[in-house]
Amino acid sequence: MPFRRKIAGTKFIGFHGILGFIALICSEFLMLKGVEPFSTWFYSFAWWSYILIIDSIIYRIKGNSLIINRTREFFLLMPWSIAIWLVFELANLSLKNWYYINMPDVLWIRWAGYCLAYSTVLPGIFETTELLGSLNIYKNASIKRIAITPKWYVIFYIIGTIFLIAPLVLPEYCFPLIWGGVFFLLEPINHRFNGRSLLRDWERGSPQKFYLLLAAGLICGGFWEFWNYWAITKWIY
Template sequence: GYVMFLDAVIFKLKGNSLLCNRRREFYIQMPLSIAFWLLFEFYNLHLVNWEYHGLPENKVELCIGMGLAFAMIMPGMFQTAEFLETLHFFDRFQIAKLRVSNRVIYSSIVLGFFFIMAPLLINRDYARYLFGLVWTGYVMIFDPIVYSSKGDSLLKDLEEGRLSRILSLFVAGYICGFLWEFWNYWSASKWVYTAPFMKDIKIFEMPVAGFLGFGPFAWEYFCFYHFCGLIGRKPQIN
């Protein structure tokens, strides 16, 4: 419902929207959204940062319900970011143009690889404190690869000194995170967090330390989506 509502608002504002004009993108986003979230579920098997309560016993009902929920993660954040961009909230924010050298690209990928592997390779008692690495590491891997392949990347925005889309995605992550936690709080079937610190300072069920990850989480979904967009593309020759 949230995605459809925002789509209608966006279409009203600019005469073009995901569901009305770019439906193929929406159909692609849904399975990719599920696939990327399942990667985080894989991490959670080791980190144990959240668990599910009150899930339906019927497996078909469970799969359909969770599948629909996971499928809307990417469209929800992307629609929210597009709405913010349509309102030009962050157009005035610019920075000095970043020089994206090979050193920046390779360093980012290496550091990102360390970020995504470290939580899996150390003892669970310590790994559960490293969820922040998981929420940022894939940005550092996917985005430089997309940039190097002449795809649509956040690094390209930084190279041109533009912050509008970066900030729109970042804020969209927190808006969606707040709404997800609000809906989850009142739901019979819900996720409950077992984060290792700041347990008593919460936004609904979510400890504040975990909530801070929603901004980078939106960047990760953006970078993953455009990384997948490279599949089947002819390589660019400089």
């Protein structure tokens, strides 16, 4: 830890950000030239580059970042990210909202690509959220304090269940609801077992993290669609 404090803000600790920037530029150039593996795996190259860049910026601002200081947490996010996204992929078997094209024929290579791509979702969103927070965005936001009782858990579970079932029954009209279903089902569990919880923030009258997550979702959503547009292997709605 003293070593990390000592090198914070120096050129050395910015190395992973520089590496990410170089990787992003090179992968985009080589993808456009049709060079493998960048043509097939461009989406993953772009997202992992982005994560490195954002983490480096966060470290320079705060002297503390997910990759540098909370490495174990960072690596734990990856399997959780894959697992959560596979839930949406499972739902999409019924929704049929998107499908993939130009996938590798070899099954294990295809699944390696899935895992590389899916594992970026949570790190990308949380890194972006932390960057926005480190810039003090929504720092002074406030709401009326809310007393969270077990009744709130029931309400959240009902809404979450509806949000998951409705898209399966009426996919043409309700498919966007599925993205919120997981939040409503998991948030009461976080609050009940004293985890990091948006409900607990609302009890304190602080909506900052909620706003930051929404903003991060919009930013990441923009990059998802932008990089997917240029990728050879991609999803199509």
